[in-house]
Amino acid sequence: MNKAVFLQTYGCQMNERDSEEVLGMLSAQGYEIAEQPEQADVVLLNTCSVREHAEERAYGKMGELSVLKRERPELVLGIIGCMAKLHQEAIFQRLPAVDLVAGPAELYDLPYLLAEIQERRQRNTIYDIRNTRVAAVGRKFRPLDAKPNGEFRKNKVSAFVTIMEGCDKACAYCIVPMTRGQEISRPAEEILEEIRILVESGYRDIALLGQNVNSYGKRFPDGSGYRGPLGRLRLLEEDPDSLLDFPQLLRRIDASIRCAGRRRPAVFGTPVGHPLRGYPASVAV
Template sequence: MPQLFHIKTFGCQMNKHDSDSISQILMNEGYQQSKSIDDADIVLVNTCAVRVKAEEKALSVLGRLAPLKQKKRNLIAGVIGCVAQEQGTDLLKRFPHLDLILGPRNIHHIDKFIAQIKKKRERISSLDLSGQITSFPKYNGYLKGRVTCFLKIMEGCDNFCSYCIVPFVRGRETSLSAQKLIDEANRLVRQGIKEITLIGQNVNSYNVRNGSVPTFPRLLKELDSISGLKRIRFTTSHPKDLSDELIGLFGELTTLCPHIHLPVQSGSDAILGFMNRGYTRDTYLSLIERLRKVRPDIAITTDLIVGFPGEREQDFQDSLRLIEDVKFDNIFSFKYSERSGTRAVHLPGKIGDTEKQRRLFLLQQRQKEITLGKNNSLEGTIQEVLVEGPGKRGNHQLSGRTAGNKVVNFFSPTDLRGELLRLNIIQGCQNSLLGEIVGAGDQKTS
């Protein structure tokens, strides 16, 4: 009987990608995925430390593994990712049932660690922040049936935004070799992948720290020429590193989807200064203007924090005004969450939770109206959609995304997964669109 593993993943696309890589490595060793924690011989919790709530959730799952381990003495229980890096070996003391603590830079050796635990029944922690990704797991069918995937192009961050724990738990910025990325993208396309999202904490500073070539725009050009690759996306970009060359590519590369996630975090210059973001409201607005000049239909999404220390009512109103001025397609908004070890912990002017909640509610309410208006405005337009798989409703419902990254649901009697189709948008809803097939898509991206 093959041994089973289960990974519970919290957090961002970097963590999801890490969990995918671990799954591939373990499957290469003969392990199989189990749907539930209860059936697994290896349980791994991939954690996020960006906000207190995400960390608490992960710790609570770790606590729930104790009775499982009592029932199954040979169970291997591990914690990986950002909380593992942040709390380190303290976790071994707090959770005596844990066997493995693995920081994000050490996941590529998971097979060796598991083998060591099995052989010697010793507890292992590996938290070296200088580790590099030098190869990708061998293909073993893990991505079968998928048409989109992430490809990590860099790890870590050098920006040290005053509220952010990422540089401490994912280490300093390091970029993967361009040739390896191009080879990997080619391999993914050969396995049926049609759309690749390049991911990293700050993709547009790819190769900048080590002064290497190609830079990010050049890498995009190289990937654009891969035969069979229909779409490229990337996330996340830092506004201070968004060059005119990169903006220009939205009007040039046929595979580059017209969508950018460009986190602004606040609409107030004073707060942006406290956050150490390295740009002003006006510089941000001028980037939006340039993006829309090159590609008028570009979809723009962002991240916003409310209740940052020192945020006065007028600063919050500046954020509200910003979403009004830009009319983002969507925003991901959060209450400021204090993270120990970051500079913002020492800033004066902490905001109470009730006030943070009020601000968040107002911001989200207004954005909901803007998003719905944007989705409504697509009614009657023809959008090119990459079909990703069955929709939530089943019964011949399929689901895909527009080039602007909006989910479209539609009905078809046949499975059209992986096809690029032209769809007439018949309804714009709050979180998705409803469409009907008009014909086959005929270009790389619309």
């Protein structure tokens, strides 16, 4: 009988896409996708650290799942994603029932990490969770050649495609550089191949994902970024200061609070408008 996995996602669209890739990989390994944690052999929480509230929600949910594990000691509980990267030791201390902690860079290793947990359990004749836990949060970003072994997408019309990860901005208020690392871009050929497969499968709405998508390609040897013929794309998590380097994507800017730069609501208009000076008239807000 195949094992089943349940995965709950907190946070941004990048986490949603990461969860799809995780479910795709585990499905390719023979796992079934459970609708409820009570139906699963492995329960994973893909977590967010941007706000403390998101972390507390994940801690609370895993606390509930710990009760389930007392009834089923063989259950594997795991925390993955940004919170795992940032709070590895704290998670094990606060949640003794957790078996697995894996940061964003190690998501592609999850099938092997879960197998390692099972092997450690089999070697321990006297079961002790402290000897069977696995933590993997070493690298800052996932390797360039990492590819999922399977595919699982919840939405059959629109799709997320990750084109880069990380951020070099180092804003004082933002945790992203610590959890996702420096900016790193996927090869253009790999992205276009993924988009081609999606289009052939019937997808019509594709959103490009990244912590700072319009910095795509800046670390490539020729610094070329994207200069292709596509006429319409949708960006998530863009940085206004970089958009002038990405003319093909100047269609709409969703100005966010981080662009305001001031605390007083009375003067919000000036800093919000400032990043748009010099942009073509076709840009909409």
